[in-house]
Amino acid sequence: MFNIERWQEIFETIRKNKLRTFLTSLSVASGIFILVILLGFSSGIQNGVKSQFESDATNRIQVSTRVTTKGFKGLNPGRRLQMTNKDYENLNQKYEDQIEYKTSLYNTWGGQINYKEKQGSYRIEGAFPDQQFIENATLVSGRFINNSDIDGSRKVGLLGYQMKQDLFGDEEAVGETIILNNNINFTVVGVYTDPGGTREETRLFIPMTTAQKVFNAGENINRIAYTVKMSDSFDEAVALSAAMSQSIDQDLRTRFSVAPDDRIAVRVNDTLEEAKKIYGLIDTIRAVFWFIGIGTIIAGVVGVGNIMLIIVKERTKEIGIRKALGALPSEIIWMVLQEAIFITSLAGLIGLFFGVGLLELVGPQIEADFIKYPKVDFVTSITTVIILIVAGALAGFIPARRAANIKPIEALRDE
């Protein structure tokens, strides 16, 4: 492999057959190029989908009730189902062992918020401290809602980053007072960011107990959100989460006497189940892309093998001469094999280079909902390089064997 003399021989052959080498290289290079682009996009899709899920915890279960659409047990459709603190506590108790974080929520859509001269309409959400983890929110400054806020129904609020930018600009918000609906003063205790982006950063979080008082909701709650404890295996967690969702669904249907097939009235949303479907889809896409890419490379490799066969045929006489002059069969094999490996590797690296280059150049400009940062990682690049070398060896093997089996006497026979 590291025989300088043999490399000189190979370079000489390549130099003497530029066009042939170029055409061979082109098919391999384009194969690798396509593979890299495909893999880049499959990772882009993966990133894109992941970021869609990142806005909230992936193991979230969200429970909400609306209006019945079907009659059941003599009850008319159109009943509004209202969950209360009692429901929340019952569920907490029943699923205590499976629950990681928990909160009940009460929200209004258009709450008017004033700060000095500025004002805006925002969603106001009453929540428990665990909401931070369920929403995947990160604190920028200050603190989150805590248990003493809840116990004391304090008038404190937590601003989304976008909301803070709207009202305060670059000024410090923590400690300032904002006015809700022109009559209630809230003290800002913190600012958070949420991977969900602007939509999720224009919310004001206040303690659940405060929300119920301020909006005259009594014991009423809108939603309940949980995260389930993750076990070591993803599949196990999915199964657990699904079982719990189903069980909660059943509980609420019994509690409110809702028809089992009324999908609107009671909704239990299992994020993990959704995530599993999407991740499964990503895996499928990735597998399909690899399949196409490998197929393209195989086409390229068959091309190289084909051309090497022609080369061997063309060089039959030369190989015969070499053998008559004392070339060992192993030397002939290596000569052909090394040329094939060298051509595929070099061409492949060029394809890899252009593929990665294109992704680096164009990737950051791609901003679709489900494609984000298409790029190939180091491991993938190394994998393709290894594939190349193996492919080159395969492409060269049969022609090399054939070359080694050439009988000098037949090769040298004068026609």
Next chain:
Amino acid sequence: MIEIKDLHKSYSTGNNSLHVLKGINFSVKEGELVSIMGSSGSGKSTLLNILGMLDEADHGSYTLDGVPIKNLNEKLAAQYRNKFLGFIFQSFNLINYKNAIDNVALPLYYQKVGRKERDERAMHYLEKVGLADWANHLPNQLSGGQKQRVAIARALASDPKVLLADEPTGALDTKTSYEVMDLIQGINEEGRTILIVTHEPDIAQMTKRIVNLKDGLIIDDTMVDQVKALSHV
């Protein structure tokens, strides 16, 4: 130098078996210049191929420089060819994308001689055949006679015990043929053993011994008074 006893060789073509060599006994001493003559189909090329280890006999023994040549695998045959033999072909068989000096150096490459020494030795033999100025020319830039001289230089490069020439003048005109024969005679004068297969009587007369083959048997083996090729030029 060469010792052959009761050599048989047959080829099977379909159902028929063609008995080409039917018991050849033959020996060559060091420094001899022997021509093997015979009409087409007499078995002279087959004999040369067996001598050159490009082909193997069915039966009989072959000893070269005291080494019994038998049960050769490809690897051993290649090593023996490289060590013992130099080949000269009718159609020259130069590698057409290598220049003269690289062609001459090729046997040395397979002897694992370093590039520098290889080039020096190749140059030495090119000078010997009078083509030092043509060292960097490709074969298709050379005339037939020049090509054959490059081939002779290549055959000599590995300093073999025996030179085997298969119709070395077959593709050349008379004048060029005699020039090549002059070169071969010169090499023989230096003590090298040379075997030439030819069907041209005038070429055969320029060797020291003529072996006549017919239907796979030696029918005649005589010493001759060598005609100097130079006298014709």
